[in-house]
Amino acid sequence: MARCHRMQEQLTAWIDGELSPRRAERVRTHLATCPCCAVEAESLRAAVAWQRDALTRVVAVEPFNATPLRVQVQRMLADVDALPVEREWRWWLTPAVLASAAVAVGFSLLLWVAGGPETVLVPLGVESPPPAVSRQPDLFRDYTLIQHLDALENFDTVEAVPLDDDQAQRG
Amino acid sequence: MNPEGDPDVQLMLAVQRGDDSAFRQLFEKHIAAVVGFATQFVGVRARAEEVAQQVFLQIYRTRAQYRPRARFTTWLYRMVTNACLSEVRRAEYHGRFVPIAPSGEAEGEMAVVVDPPTRSTEDALLSREAMDRMRAALDQLPAQQRAALLLARVEGMSYEEVATSLSCSVSAVKSLIHRATVTLRDVLRET
Numbered sequence: 204m205a206r207c208h209r210m211q212e213q214l215t216a217w218i219d220g221e222l223s224p225r226r227a228e229r230v231r232t233h234l235a236t237c238p239c240c241a242v243e244a245e246s247l248r249a250a251v252a253w254q255r256d257a258l259t260r261v262v263a264v265e266p267f268n269a270t271p272l273r274v275q276v277q278r279m280l281a282d283v284d285a286l287p288v289e290r291e292w293r294w295w296l297t298p299a300v301l302a303s304a305a306v307a308v309g310f311s312l313l314l315w316v317a318g319g320p321e322t323v324l325v326p327l328g329v330e331s332p333p334p335a336v337s338r339q340p341d342l343f344r345d346y347t348l349i350q351h352l353d354a355l356e357n358f359d360t361v362e363a364v365p366l367d368d369d370q371a372q373r374g
Numbered sequence: 375m376n377p378e379g380d381p382d383v384q385l386m387l388a389v390q391r392g393d394d395s396a397f398r399q400l401f402e403k404h405i406a407a408v409v410g411f412a413t414q415f416v417g418v419r420a421r422a423e424e425v426a427q428q429v430f431l432q433i434y435r436t437r438a439q440y441r442p443r444a445r446f447t448t449w450l451y452r453m454v455t456n457a458c459l460s461e462v463r464r465a466e467y468h469g470r471f472v473p474i475a476p477s478g479e480a481e482g483e484m485a486v487v488v489d490p491p492t493r494s495t496e497d498a499l500l501s502r503e504a505m506d507r508m509r510a511a512l513d514q515l516p517a518q519q520r521a522a523l524l525l526a527r528v529e530g531m532s533y534e535e536v537a538t539s540l541s542c543s544v545s546a547v548k549s550l551i552h553r554a555t556v557t558l559r560d561v562l563r564e565t
Contacts, residue, residue, distance in 0.1 A: 215552040219526070221533045250559035255527045257508045260501075262410040262528045269405050272423055276401065276430055280394075 206233070210240050214247050382446030390437045401430055404447075408454050411524055414512060415458035416465070425457050444538055447529060452539040455521050462517045511561040519554035522547055 210233045216222050217230045234241045377383050382403070388396035405426060412422035432453060440449075512520060518540065525536045526547075533547045540547065 212549070212552060215555045216533065216548045219533070219551070221548065246559065247555060250555055251527075254508075254523070254555065254558055257505065258512070258524060258527045261505055261508050261512065262407070262414060262524060269402060272405060272409075272427060273398075273401060276427055279427070279431055280397075280434055 207237060207240050210234075210237070211243055214240075214244050215251065218244070218248050218251050377442040377444055377446075380442075380445045383442045386433075386437075386440055386446055386449075387442065389434070390440055397434060400433075400446075404450060405430070407529070408450070411451070411454060411528070412458050412461075414520060414524060415517065416461050417513075421461075425454070425461060429453050429457055445535065448531065448535045448538050451525055451529060451531070452541070455525070455539050459517055459521065507562060508558075511558050514561065515554050515557060518542075519550045519557070522550035523554040523558075526551055 213230055234244055385396040385400050408426040409422045412425040416422050522536050525531045525539055533544050537544045537547045
C-alpha cells in the first residue's frame with residue numbers, strides 16, 4: 204500500500220515524461236502488476252490532457268487589444284530612458300566595501316610604519332599598556348609621554364626612575 | 375536546449391544592445407500570455423495589465439543585467455511569477471484578495487465565448503461553463519501550485535524550467551504539479 208502511494212506520487216511526472224528512464228521503468232513495471240494504480244494512472248492521464256486544453260483556454264486573453272498597454276509602456280520607457288541604465292551589481296564596487304578596504308589598508312600601513320601593533324593600539328586604548336605602566340599607574344599618570352605615547356621605547360627608562368624617598372625608606 | 379538558439383533570447387540580446395524595435399517585438403509576442411497568466415493570480419484584468427506593464431518595464435530597465443542562461447520565457451515568467459506571487463501575498467495581507475471572476479464578468483464586460491466559431495453554440499456554452507468551473511477550481515489552489523501548473527501546462531515548460539521560474543527544486547515542482555493536478559481533477563469531478 205505504501206509502495207502504491209509512493210508510485211502514485213510519481214504518476215503525474217511519469218505522464219509528463221519527466222522521470223528518469225530508470226524511475227519510469229519502475230513505474231511501468233508497477234502499473235503492469237497493480238490494477239489500482241493502473242486505474243489511477245489512466246484517470247490522471249485523462250485529467251492532464253483535459254487540463255492542458257482547458258487551462259490554455261482559461262488563460263487565453265480574449266479579445267486582447269495590446270495597443271493601449273503598448274502606448275502606456277512606451278510612454279514609461281521614455282521616462283526610463285532618462286534614468287541611468289541599471290548595471291549589474293558588483294559587490295567589489297560598492298562604496299561601503301571600497302571604504303572598508305581603504306580603512307583596512309590604511310590601518311595596516313600605519314601599523315607597519317609605526318613598528319608594531321602596541322605602538323598604535325595602546326594610545327587608542329585598544330590594547331593594555333606595558334606591564335611597567337600597569338603595575339604603577341600613579342607613577343605614570345602625569346606623564347604626557349603616557350597620554351600621547353609617541354615614544355614607547357622610553358618605557359625602559361621610565362621604569363628605571365627611582366622611587367621617591369618615602370617609598371625608598373619603607374622599602 | 376542552448377539558450378542562444380532561442381529567437382527570443384536573440385531579441386533580448388538586441389534589446390541589450392539598444393535595439394528598441396526588438397523590445398517592441400518581445401512585448402507584442404508575450405504581452406497577451408503574460409496578462410492571461412497574471413489574471414489567474416490578481417483576479418482582475420486591469421490589475422493583471424498593470425502587473426504585466428511593470429514586468430516589461432523591469433525587463434527594459436534591467437536589460438544590462440540580462441544573461442542568456444535559459445530560454446527567454448523561463449526568465450520572463452520568473453519575473454512574472456515573482457510579481458504575481460508578491461501581489462497575492464500583498465492582497466492576502468491587506469485582506470482584499472479578488473477571486474477570479476468568470477470570464478468577462480470582473481469588469482462588467484460583455485461575455486465572450488472563447489471557442490472557435492466552428493463549434494455549435496450549445497457546445498460553446500457547455501465549454502464556457504466548464505471553463506468557469508475550471509477558473510473557480512484553479513482559484514482554490516495555493517498560489518505556488520497554480521503557478522507551477524500554469525507554467526507546465528500552458529507555457530509548456532519542462533519541470534526544470536518551472537523550477538528555475540519558481541526558484542525551487544525540480545522535486546518540489548514534481549510535488550506541486552502532482553498535487554495541483556489531483557486537486558483540480560477531484561474538484562471538477564465533484565462539481
